Amino acid sequence: MKEVHPITDVRERLDQARGFPWRFWVLFAGTLITSLGGAIILPFLTLYFHNVVNPPLRMTQIGLLITLFALCGIVSQLVGGHFLDRIGRKVMMVISLFLSAAAMFGFGYTKTIEWVIPLIIFSGLFSPIFGLASNTVVADMFQAERRMRAYSLLRIASNIGVGIGPALGGFLVAAGSYKGLFNTSALLILVFFVLALLLLQETKPTHPIDDPDGDGAKHFWDIFGAFKSVFRDKYFMIFCWISALALTVYAQMATTFPVYINKAHQILEQEFGLLMSLNALMIVFFQYLVTRLTERRSKTLMMGVGALLFALGFGSVAIFKSYALLYLSVAIWTLGEMILTPVSTAFVADLASEEKRGRYMGVFGLAWAMGYAIGPMLGGIFIDFRGGKYAADLWYAAFVVAALATLGYWLLGRWKHHT
Numbered sequence: 001m002k003e004v005h006p007i008t009d010v011r012e013r014l015d016q017a018r019g020f021p022w023r024f025w026v027l028f029a030g031t032l033i034t035s036l037g038g039a040i041i042l043p044f045l046t047l048y049f050h051n052v053v054n055p056p057l058r059m060t061q062i063g064l065l066i067t068l069f070a071l072c073g074i075v076s077q078l079v080g081g082h083f084l085d086r087i088g089r090k091v092m093m094v095i096s097l098f099l100s101a102a103a104m105f106g107f108g109y110t111k112t113i114e115w116v117i118p119l120i121i122f123s124g125l126f127s128p129i130f131g132l133a134s135n136t137v138v139a140d141m142f143q144a145e146r147r148m149r150a151y152s153l154l155r156i157a158s159n160i161g162v163g164i165g166p167a168l169g170g171f172l173v174a175a176g177s178y179k180g181l182f183n184t185s186a187l188l189i190l191v192f193f194v195l196a197l198l199l200l201q202e203t204k205p206t207h208p209i210d211d212p213d214g215d216g217a218k219h220f221w222d223i224f225g226a227f228k229s230v231f232r233d234k235y236f237m238i239f240c241w242i243s244a245l246a247l248t249v250y251a252q253m254a255t256t257f258p259v260y261i262n263k264a265h266q267i268l269e270q271e272f273g274l275l276m277s278l279n280a281l282m283i284v285f286f287q288y289l290v291t292r293l294t295e296r297r298s299k300t301l302m303m304g305v306g307a308l309l310f311a312l313g314f315g316s317v318a319i320f321k322s323y324a325l326l327y328l329s330v331a332i333w334t335l336g337e338m339i340l341t342p343v344s345t346a347f348v349a350d351l352a353s354e355e356k357r358g359r360y361m362g363v364f365g366l367a368w369a370m371g372y373a374i375g376p377m378l379g380g381i382f383i384d385f386r387g388g389k390y391a392a393d394l395w396y397a398a399f400v401v402a403a404l405a406t407l408g409y410w411l412l413g414r415w416k417h418h419t
Contacts, residue, residue, distance in 0.1 A: 021141065023201060026195060027134060027138070028157045030192035030196060034097070034192055036165045037186075037189045038127075039165020039169070040169035041181060041185050050062065052111055054113070069124040071373075072123075073369050077365035080132045082358070084133055084136050084204070089136050097130060100123060104183070104186035132365055137203050141203060144346070149295065155341060159280045168184075205355050233351070237363075238408075239347070240364060241367070243344060243364070244370045248401060249398045249401050252375060265323065287342075294339055294343065300412050301410075303339075303340055303409040305406075306339035307402050307405040309336025310333050311400075311402035311403045314402060317395040379394060
């Protein structure tokens with residue numbers, strides 16, 4: 001009987017698991033690990049800035065730091081997308097992981113604002129590239145009919161990390177060590193850095209792409225020239241604007257929603273945490289099933305359904321007055337999230353030619369970043385100027401915006417059908 005090497009046997013078993021290649025499961029594990037590394041920190045960042053950094057930061061200053069991180073992330077989407085196509089997916093992924101880990105170590109060993117600001121910029125520029133590279137690798141790895149399942153599995157991995165991370169982070173903070181918190185995050189990221197370096201393959205097309213389809217890139221560093229043909233794709237750009245519109249609504253979940261339910265219904269932080277746990281648990285247990293049910297249907301139709309569920313879920317917050325009914329609101333918009341997110345990512349992968357996938361994913365990531373940047377700002381302004389008895393109007397406005405996104409996706413499908 002032929003002897004099988006243990007590593008070869010593991011790879012063959014992973015290949016058989018739901019028909020996905022074993023290197024995809026390496027990416028799945030890495031997504032879980034890096035998500036865990038981020039999730040142990042995020043709930044405690046405000047406390048770190050307020051209690052550890054010297055001098056202690058006020059909430060306005062903390063908000064500005066978060067905005068700075070988001071702005072760096074917007075730059076990262078474009079620059080990262082360009083170099084994913086120029087240098088390679090794996091190269092950019094391991095660079096992102098290594099430098100993200102370095103930033104986490106840096107946070108653990110500094111307490112002064114003079115060092116915190118550069119670390120925020122550094123982290124904001126490099127950490128988002130990992131997700132961008134992951135989405136591009138999946139697009140390279142799978143044919144169109146299997147991409148949605150792959151993206152849905154990565155979302156499950158990410159939400160497992162999000163579900164476990166805060167509890168682990170709370171344990172580390174309770175032990176009295178923010179240094180240990182950041183060092184643990186860095187070590188988790190470094191674990192996948194090593195795995196990616198050793199086990200993942202480069203998936204970038206091997207043929208030359210100095211100036212594909214006349215992008216106008218004059219040289220290696222001509223980032224904006226390289227995006228010309230992407231920005232000229234009117235169908236794709238309209239899709240990105242519609243997606244940004246939908247994301248301005250979804251971004252209320254972790255920003256204005258907890259403030260509103262606390263002020264309007266006296267719902268405490270731990271009760272809000274339970275509402276968010278429903279979001280994560282639904283994704284972990286039902287994302288793959290939802291994807292199986294939607295993957296053969298029109299992508300523009302499914303994105304419209306997802307946006308409509310955003311409208312119904314967030315709009316219902318205006319009329320639901322009890323804590324129990326708010327679970328229904330969260331369940332409705334989470335179902336919309338489970339439909340819209342993997343479908344839209346697969347939609348971008350289908351639109352992009354293989355040599356432009358990094359740039360298309362980068363512009364799509366930019367649209368998401370815009371939604372996350374603009375949504376909380378507009379929601380906050382709305383609550384500040386329409387607070388009190390008018391605060392519920394925010395959710396009526398969210399219904400209208402998400403309904404417009406629904407209409408936009410429907411029209412996008414009609415346009416594609418007639419062109």
